[in-house]
Amino acid sequence: MGRVVVDVMPKPEILDPQGKAIAGALPRLGFKNFINVRQGKRFELEVDGDVTEAVIAEVRDAAIKLLSNPVIEDVVSVRNATVEEATNV
Amino acid sequence: MSDAPRVGVVTFPGSLDDVDAQRAVRLSDATPVRLWHADDDLQNVDAVILPGGFSYGDYLRCGAIARFTTIMDAVVDAAKGGLPVLGICNGFQVLCEAHLLPGALVRNDHQQFICRDQKLRIENAETAWTRQFSQGEEIIIPLKNGEGGYIADEATLDRLEAEQRVVFRYLDGNPNGSRRDIAGIANEAGNVVGLMPHPEHAVEMGYGPDTAGGTRTGIDGQRIFTSALQALVGV
Numbered sequence: 001m002g003r004v005v006v007d008v009m010p011k012p013e014i015l016d017p018q019g020k021a022i023a024g025a026l027p028r029l030g031f032k033n034f035i036n037v038r039q040g041k042r043f044e045l046e047v048d049g050d051v052t053e054a055v056i057a058e059v060r061d062a063a064i065k066l067l068s069n070p071v072i073e074d075v076v077s078v079r080n081a082t083v084e085e086a087t088n089v
Numbered sequence: 090m091s092d093a094p095r096v097g098v099v100t101f102p103g104s105l106d107d108v109d110a111q112r113a114v115r116l117s118d119a120t121p122v123r124l125w126h127a128d129d130d131l132q133n134v135d136a137v138i139l140p141g142g143f144s145y146g147d148y149l150r151c152g153a154i155a156r157f158t159t160i161m162d163a164v165v166d167a168a169k170g171g172l173p174v175l176g177i178c179n180g181f182q183v184l185c186e187a188h189l190l191p192g193a194l195v196r197n198d199h200q201q202f203i204c205r206d207q208k209l210r211i212e213n214a215e216t217a218w219t220r221q222f223s224q225g226e227e228i229i230i231p232l233k234n235g236e237g238g239y240i241a242d243e244a245t246l247d248r249l250e251a252e253q254r255v256v257f258r259y260l261d262g263n264p265n266g267s268r269r270d271i272a273g274i275a276n277e278a279g280n281v282v283g284l285m286p287h288p289e290h291a292v293e294m295g296y297g298p299d300t301a302g303g304t305r306t307g308i309d310g311q312r313i314f315t316s317a318l319q320a321l322v323g324v
Contacts, residue, residue, distance in 0.1 A: 006217065014195065014240065015195070015198055015266065017195075017196045017197065017198055017199075017200045018200075020200070021200055042221070066153065066157070067149070069150055069153065069186065069193055071191075071192060071193040071240075071241065071242075072193045072240065073186075078321075089162055
């Protein structure tokens, strides 16, 4: 079994209210060093077999078509999971 | 009334205002036709409404999963052929995800769900869904959303303005951070319209917004529905 990890982030120019809310909460907990927070999404897609170049290409296609909305989000990475990530259920 | 116009209202899992939309259709002397998300046939309806709610629990992104249902394949085809299509709130989000309308709806800038009666200006009274209003007319209908901030890049916004495709604009305060106070837009042909506020909640005396004329007397939403029918019955 293989696993592909996809990271999607709001485009830099898009206001990210969730990130802003988190940024506002951090100092209240004593975390004072962070000047900005942005929140994105991580997807893990499993395949029955190895993660081949063809699988990565298919995931990349799905990431553009469904997992992200290119108007407001960027697919920042599509990659084979590390051994540690792949065994972490 | 067998020759009354038939208006389809799509129900997705998680749709909330589909019955209200059917009722608004009925009150405008048309026949509501229930369309199920897994149908692939529009049953020869004369127009389609995508109602408000939380299709598929708003999972992934609002409207993102509803957009890939079989009924939406039929709606997209018919819309490109000129069928009047109205998307209300979650329906607007579905239309954007389906690329029938440009841009996207994102979480309100103030991070709060908002529910209030909202004043709007009719910026284009020539679309399929606004032709019974006058240009520049001000109306009040309910607004209720958590992810109603309309955004698009500057070039798209400029094009929408230049082509008179901004159909509704917020007045007396922008409730959600929408770019250029945009509350609703149309496609190039004007048959597809999406808006965040809810006209179906302002169609009957006793249930709508308060107006100067009295408590819950607002029925400004009614003409959205009758506008589409006016064209269908050839008035």
